[in-house]
Amino acid sequence: MSTKRSVSRHTARRAARVLDVASFALRTALRPTRQLGFPYRAPTTPSGVALPEQPSSLGADFETDWARRAPAKAARKLIVNGPLRLAVKALADPEVLGLDRLSDLSSHDDPPAVIFAPNHHSHLDTPLMMIAVPEPWRSKTVIAAAADYFFDTRIKGTLAALALNALPIDREVTGRRSSDMIRGLVSDGWSLVIYPEGGRSPDGWGQEFKGGAAYLSSRTGAPVIPVFIDGTGAIFGKGMKRPKPGTSKVVFGAPMWPVEGQSTRRFNARIEASVTALGDEVLTDYWTARQRAARGENPKLSGPEYQGWRRQWALDDRRKLGAAGMRRRQQRRWPDIGK
Amino acid sequence: MPRPGFVLEVDRSTPPILFWRGENFSLEKLPAGRSRVIYPPEPLPALDDIDGAIRRALLNPHDQDPLPALLFPGMKLTIAFDDVSLPLPKMRRPDSRQRVMEAVLDMAAAAGVDDVHIIAALGLHRRMHEYELRHALGDRIFDAFHPRGTLYQHDAEDPDNLAVIGTTPQGEVLEINKRAAESDLIVYVNINSVAMDGGWKSITTGLASYRCLSHHHNPETLENTRSLMDRHKSALHQSVWRLGTVLRDHGPKVFQIETTLNTDMFPSPFGFINKREWEWNVKDRATFLATTKSLDRTPIRLARKIFHGIEGPHQMTSVQAGETDAVHKITLEHIFKQQLVPVEGQTDILTLGIPFVCPYNPDGVMNPVLVMCMGLGYLFNMYRNKPLVREGGVIIMTHPTYRDFNPVHHPSYIDFFEEVLSDTTDPATMSRKWEKKYAEDEWYRHLYRTGNAYHGVHPFYAWYWGAHGLQHAGKIIIVGGDAPTVRRLGFTPASTMDDAFEIATDVVGRAPTISHLHVPALLVADVS
Numbered sequence: 001m002s003t004k005r006s007v008s009r010h011t012a013r014r015a016a017r018v019l020d021v022a023s024f025a026l027r028t029a030l031r032p033t034r035q036l037g038f039p040y041r042a043p044t045t046p047s048g049v050a051l052p053e054q055p056s057s058l059g060a061d062f063e064t065d066w067a068r069r070a071p072a073k074a075a076r077k078l079i080v081n082g083p084l085r086l087a088v089k090a091l092a093d094p095e096v097l098g099l100d101r102l103s104d105l106s107s108h109d110d111p112p113a114v115i116f117a118p119n120h121h122s123h124l125d126t127p128l129m130m131i132a133v134p135e136p137w138r139s140k141t142v143i144a145a146a147a148d149y150f151f152d153t154r155i156k157g158t159l160a161a162l163a164l165n166a167l168p169i170d171r172e173v174t175g176r177r178s179s180d181m182i183r184g185l186v187s188d189g190w191s192l193v194i195y196p197e198g199g200r201s202p203d204g205w206g207q208e209f210k211g212g213a214a215y216l217s218s219r220t221g222a223p224v225i226p227v228f229i230d231g232t233g234a235i236f237g238k239g240m241k242r243p244k245p246g247t248s249k250v251v252f253g254a255p256m257w258p259v260e261g262q263s264t265r266r267f268n269a270r271i272e273a274s275v276t277a278l279g280d281e282v283l284t285d286y287w288t289a290r291q292r293a294a295r296g297e298n299p300k301l302s303g304p305e306y307q308g309w310r311r312q313w314a315l316d317d318r319r320k321l322g323a324a325g326m327r328r329r330q331q332r333r334w335p336d337i338g339k
Numbered sequence: 340m341p342r343p344g345f346v347l348e349v350d351r352s353t354p355p356i357l358f359w360r361g362e363n364f365s366l367e368k369l370p371a372g373r374s375r376v377i378y379p380p381e382p383l384p385a386l387d388d389i390d391g392a393i394r395r396a397l398l399n400p401h402d403q404d405p406l407p408a409l410l411f412p413g414m415k416l417t418i419a420f421d422d423v424s425l426p427l428p429k430m431r432r433p434d435s436r437q438r439v440m441e442a443v444l445d446m447a448a449a450a451g452v453d454d455v456h457i458i459a460a461l462g463l464h465r466r467m468h469e470y471e472l473r474h475a476l477g478d479r480i481f482d483a484f485h486p487r488g489t490l491y492q493h494d495a496e497d498p499d500n501l502a503v504i505g506t507t508p509q510g511e512v513l514e515i516n517k518r519a520a521e522s523d524l525i526v527y528v529n530i531n532s533v534a535m536d537g538g539w540k541s542i543t544t545g546l547a548s549y550r551c552l553s554h555h556h557n558p559e560t561l562e563n564t565r566s567l568m569d570r571h572k573s574a575l576h577q578s579v580w581r582l583g584t585v586l587r588d589h590g591p592k593v594f595q596i597e598t599t600l601n602t603d604m605f606p607s608p609f610g611f612i613n614k615r616e617w618e619w620n621v622k623d624r625a626t627f628l629a630t631t632k633s634l635d636r637t638p639i640r641l642a643r644k645i646f647h648g649i650e651g652p653h654q655m656t657s658v659q660a661g662e663t664d665a666v667h668k669i670t671l672e673h674i675f676k677q678q679l680v681p682v683e684g685q686t687d688i689l690t691l692g693i694p695f696v697c698p699y700n701p702d703g704v705m706n707p708v709l710v711m712c713m714g715l716g717y718l719f720n721m722y723r724n725k726p727l728v729r730e731g732g733v734i735i736m737t738h739p740t741y742r743d744f745n746p747v748h749h750p751s752y753i754d755f756f757e758e759v760l761s762d763t764t765d766p767a768t769m770s771r772k773w774e775k776k777y778a779e780d781e782w783y784r785h786l787y788r789t790g791n792a793y794h795g796v797h798p799f800y801a802w803y804w805g806a807h808g809l810q811h812a813g814k815i816i817i818v819g820g821d822a823p824t825v826r827r828l829g830f831t832p833a834s835t836m837d838d839a840f841e842i843a844t845d846v847v848g849r850a851p852t853i854s855h856l857h858v859p860a861l862l863v864a865d866v867s
Contacts, residue, residue, distance in 0.1 A: 100433040100477060104389060107654075254390070285486075286441075286479030287455070290448040 058157065060147040060178060062168045067161035068142070068190070077139065079163050080130050088127045091245050092235050096132045098252035098278070102225065105255055111136045113186045114255065115224045117213040117271055119206050119279070119301060120195035121233030124243070126164055128229060129193050132250040137191045144169040144182075144194035144212070169194070169212070179219060186220040196271060200238040204315045206301030209275075214268035218258045224271055226253035228278035234319050251278045276301050283318070341381035344680030344862055347615075349374035354616045356855060357627075358737045358836075359692035360819055361705060362642040363634045364627070365737065366616075367690075367836045374853040375686070377727070378615060379862035382603035383677050385654030393442045393658050396596065400661030401669065406443065406594060409524050410450035417522040418443060419460045419493075419546055423471045424698035425530045426600055431650045435598045437477035439528045439658070443596070444480070456518050457484050459492040460527070460545025463552060463787070463794035464699070465748050466492045471702070495548045495794065496784050505589040507581040511554040513590075516546040522591045527663075529597045533861060534568040534674045535720075537597050538667035539583025540576065549778060549796065554578055558766035561806040566720040568863050570671070583663065595663040597670040600653040602677060602860030609649070613860055639741070646695045647702045675863065682727065682864045687851035688843055689728035690836075691718045693738035694859065699793065699801060704745040707824050708752050708760075710738050712801040715808030715815070718856055725866040727854045731813035733843040735836070740820030740828075747791055751783045755798035756827065764829035766806040774799050813846045 057063065066072055088094065105111055114137060118129060126143050133141055147168035151157035160166035167185075169178045182192060194216065196209035217224045231248030253274050258267045273293070280289035280298040292298045304314050347353065355366035356376055369376070386392045397406040410416065420436045423429075440457070447455055457480070459467055472490070473481045484490035493516050494500060502520035504513040519525050519542070527545075531537045544552060554560075555578035563574035570576040586593065605612050609630075611623040619627070634642055657673040659666045695705055697713035705713070714736040719726065728734060744753045759773045774796060777783065783795025809815075815830040816839045825832040833839035843851060856864070 097478065100437070103431075103433055281479065285483035287444060287448070287483035290445055291451075291453070294445075294448040294451070 058154065059151050060168045060170050062147070062151040062157045062161070064157075064161040064167055067165055068185075072162055073139070075162060076165060080138075084127050084163070085131055088124070088131055091243050092124055092128060092232060092248040093246070094128055094132060094248045094250055096250045096252075099134050101252055101254045102134065105223070106134065106136060110189075113137075113140075113189050113191045113220075113222045115186075115213050115217050115220075115222050116141070116191065116193045116227050117196050117209075117224050117275065118193065118227035118229050118250075119201075119275055120197045120199065121201045121204070121229065122236045122238070123200070124232045124236050124248075125195070125200075125229050126166075126193070128232060128248065128250060129227070130164060132252075133191075133193070140189060141165065141191045141193060142167045142185060144192060146199060147178075149199075167192075179216065182216055183220050186216075186222050191222070192216070196268070196275075201233060202238055203311070204233045204237055204319075205303030205311070206279075208302060209268055209272040211264050211268045214258070214264045214271055217256075218264055218267065223255035223257050225255055226271055226274040226278060227251065228253070228275050228282060230279070230282045249282055251282055253278050272301075273298070341383055344378055344380040344678075346680070346682055347376040347378060349376060356616060356857070357612070357692070358690070358855075359694040359858075360737045361693065361739045361741075362639065362646050362695045363739075364612075364631055364692075365819075366627075367737070369690075369853060369855060370840070373850060374855065376855045376857050377680055377682055377862065377864055378857045379602060379680065379860040380677060382601040382613075382653070382860065383656050385601060385656060386658070389438060389655050389658075390442065392655070393439050396658045396660040397442055397446065400594070401659060401665035402662035403594065403660075403665075406526070406660070407446050407450060409592065409594060410447055410452050411523075412451035412453070414452055414454065414523040415518075415521065416447055416452050416455045416524050416526065417458060417516075417519045418455065418526045418528060419458045419516075419519060419542065420475070420528040421530050421536070421541070421545065422459050422461045422464050422492075423467045423475065423701045424464055425536065426532045426651065426653060427696050427698065427701070428604060428647075428649045428651045429474060429701065430600070430653055432474065433477055434475045435530050435600070435655050435658075436475050436528050437480065438655075439596050439598065440476060440480060443526055443528070455484075455489060456522075457490040458516060458519065458546065460541065461493045461495070462544045462547060463495055463549065463797050463800070465787070465791045465793045468702075468791060493546050494788055495552070496788055501548045505585040507578075507585055509578075509581060511578060511582055512551060513543065513582045513585045514548040514551045515542065515586075515590075519546050520590060524592050524594060526594045527596065529595065531597055531599045531670050531674055533678070533717075533721075534570065534671055534863060535573075535576075537670050538570070538576075538580070538595075539586065539663055540579045541595065541663075542586060542593065543579050543582040549794065551582070552800075553778075553796075554582075556800045556803060558770050558803050558806050561766070561803045562810050564720075564807055566722050566726070566807070567716075567804075568720055569723045587663070593663055594660065595666045596658065596660040597666050598658045599656050599670055599673040599677065601656045602862075603653045604651045604859050604861075605649065606652055639743075643695065643704065678861050678863045679723075679865050680862050682854075682866050685725055685727060685729040685866065686732070686854040687729060687847035688733045688735060688840070688853040689719070689726075690735045690853060690855040691737070692858070693718070693736050699797070700745070700748065703748040704741075704743050705738075706744045706749055706752055706756070707740050707742065707828055708756060708798050708801050710736070710740050710817070710820075711828055711830075712804050714738075715805030715812075716801065717804070718858060719805070719808040719811075721856060721858070721862060722864045722866050726811055727856065727864050727866060728812065730811055731846070732811075733814045733816060733846050733851070734808065734812045735816045735818060735833075735839045735843065737818045737836070738820055740817055740824050742821055742824040748793060749798070750786055750792050751777055751780070751795040752793070752798040752801075755802075759798075760827050760829075764802075764809075766803050766809065769799060769802065814843065816842055 143166045145166035150160040151168040194213050196213045197207040198210045228251045235246045236243040276298045277293040349369045351371045355368045500517045502517040527541045555575045560574045565572050611627050659669045778796035780795045786792035787794045817825045818833045818839045822832040
């Protein structure tokens with residue numbers, strides 16, 4: 001027993017000695033730099049002196065060209081078709097509708113670049129779009145992401161650009177840099193997903209459309225594809241700490257082009273009306289939605305005018321009708337052949 | 340620029356020619372110096388902006404007001420459409436019917452029309468399955484109208500839902516779907532694959548009762564229909580046009596929308612079908628070999644599933660709307676622009692490869708009666724002026740002709756084959772002796788009305804369809820068919836094409852001239 005105890009003491013002493021030696025060696029190695037200081041080390045700033053502003057490489061200025069080159073594209077293909085698809089399927093189980101409306105564009109020998117304009121309720125919307133957008137566009141689509149949210153740090157920006165092919169966009173203003181960059185991309189055949197609402201819905205209802213998609217379409221000539229996403233707000237809406245798996249729907253609308261002489265504002269209103277009609281189509285059916293669209297009576301994406309609990313109450317009703325809840329069951333009709 | 344159709348004179352350097360054999364193909368060497376192959380024109384280019392063209396057609400109709408001017412709140416609008424028998428093979432989504440109907444519904448919604456019914460104009464064909472309706476109309480229209488009960492299929496045996504519009508001077512009674520008859524406007528959405536379709540035939544057969552159809556679907560009329568693709572020389576079409584005149588004068592307003600398709604019928608794995616044999620490249624040859632060898636070893640059910648699963652890339656080449664006569668005239672111009680091939684003179688023998696499908700077996704079995712109908716009813720009739728084969732000549736078809744039926748789709752065909760054909764193959768005799776029994780059979784009527792069965796009388800109509808061919812040909816031979824089954828049809832079986840030519844010598848002598856109709860793609864021979 002006593003022999004064992006003396007051996008362990010001996011081992012501990014040796015370990016402590018090794019640590020001492022290592023620590024001394026490290027201190028000795030670092031001493032010259034500490035002693036050297038500036039310019040070998042970063043300068044300190046005198047108090048009371050304002051530093052001149054450095055050009056930013058974050059936010060809207062984040063460089064993402066590398067994410068559209070072959071190695072990044074190959075990596076993204078693996079990510080999207082592997083873990084991303086599985087995760088989206090597990091969380092949101094999407095049903096994709098209306099792809100036939102894109103068949104004319106996709107049947108071209110060289111399908112044109114397009115601008116997808118979906119409503120936005122959740123961070124899930126982007127992975128959902130990455131999976132729902134059909135070929136030939138899927139592998140050549142960039143996602144317009146809020147520069148102030150996704151590109152505020154280098155790590156976040158790199159991940160967003162690699163996994164989602166995200167492109168930093170100013171939320172409030174479509175700046176010249178963003179606009180020029182998108183124009184160049186569209187002329188190179190890259191399609192774009194842009195959320196005209198500018199950000200996720202704060203309360204589950206939609207927000208007014210900003211003119212980004214309409215403006216970019218007018219400038220690039222690319223058609224806008226209105227898209228309605230239903231169900232993701234209930235799965236992982238803004239403010240939710242963890243996702244609550246459910247079902248979702250992605251409905252693609254018919255391509256829209258800017259009409260000559262029509263202002264961006266009016267074109268934006270048309271896009272909003274079209275997404276609103278698609279939302280009604282999900283809640284009701286195609287014919288009811290078309291009838292209400294003709295009368296200008298599609299329920300607004302932004303929900304009822306009133307505030308407070310009644311607004312939330314109405315949202316629950318809407319979700320019950322939509323993909324997140326139970327849809328009314330369709331019964332098979334048997335022919336009436338009398339007696 | 341697509342090349343027009345042409346006639347190849349077969350010489351010693353001509354490669355073997357492609358023949359359909361049901362769910363497979365074969366290459367057959369035709370005798371040099373006395374054979375010719377009629378190749379169809381290449382597919383015309385599709386419309387650039389199909390949805391735009393549809394909208395323009397609805398806003399600028401022929402001899403009628405624009406569609407929005409015919410729509411008003413409170414009206415009864417009925418939209419009827421061609422059933423699953425068109426097009427063949429089924430077209431890739433979106434189907435032309437969906438595109439046209441969505442444009443019509445947009446205008447109806449804008450005009451505040453609430454009372455809209457959509458009716459599949461089946462005539463006596465089988466009811467469409469849900470997946471077929473969804474394919475033809477799209478999920479949006481199906482989900483919007485079917486649950487409400489406003490998308491349904493015409494029932495030619497429902498006495499409560501049929502209405503008599505009037506009678507022609509020849510005593511033909513026009514009896515059509517009651518809802519359509521009582522509508523303020525019928526919009527008919529048509530697909531024209533061949534010149535036989537469209538015009539007044541759309542409503543007066545698609546929405547008609549058995550009583551109405553029997554005026555022209557009978558042996559006498561069809562023997563005098565020369566041909567089905569030449570409206571002005573077709574007794575059937577003359578009867579239909581008389582009924583159409585009654586509809587125009589005494590029935591509801593009709594807004595006819597007709598569309599034509601190009602002949603780009605098979606997708607790329609089957610690209611060799613549409614190519615001329617000497618233009619097959621290594622890929623085509625390899626595909627042909629791989630396809631035929633593997634189909635030889637494939638169970639027939641699986642082979643059928645593969646073929647019926649094909650979605651053709653054919654696309655719309657024209658769309659026109661308005662008054663039925665005016666519209667159909669333009670439609671025919673487009674059809675003939677795509678399909679017409681000038682041919683000089685007749686030959687002693689006509690050879691036909693019979694494919695896996697005809698208008699009466701989409702997603703079903705090409706039973707022996709339909710083999711006859713496809714060969715003598717459709718392909719033989721693909722002519723204008725004169726048949727490709729001389730009167731008393733020989734028709735040789737290639738098809739396995741299994742004794743196989745789909746009991747869900749074709750219940751009365753089974754009894755027709757066993758009972759009627761073992762008694763007679765003469766259309767006039769069977770019409771007199773047997774037709775009434777099958778037409779009024781309660782069980783067949785029940786299956787037609789509630790299941791997915793063709794009407795009890797339909798096998799008779801399929802047989803009458805070939806009445807002109809039966810009457811015209813001196814002998815009909817089927818190569819590769821099941822011998823007892825072929826004999827039951829009244830035809831002669833042969834093992835090979837050479838055997839068939841040998842058998843034909845009894846009728847046409849030692850050195851007969853031969854024409855081969857290279858279908859598909861579809862073509863109409865304009866025989867001078």
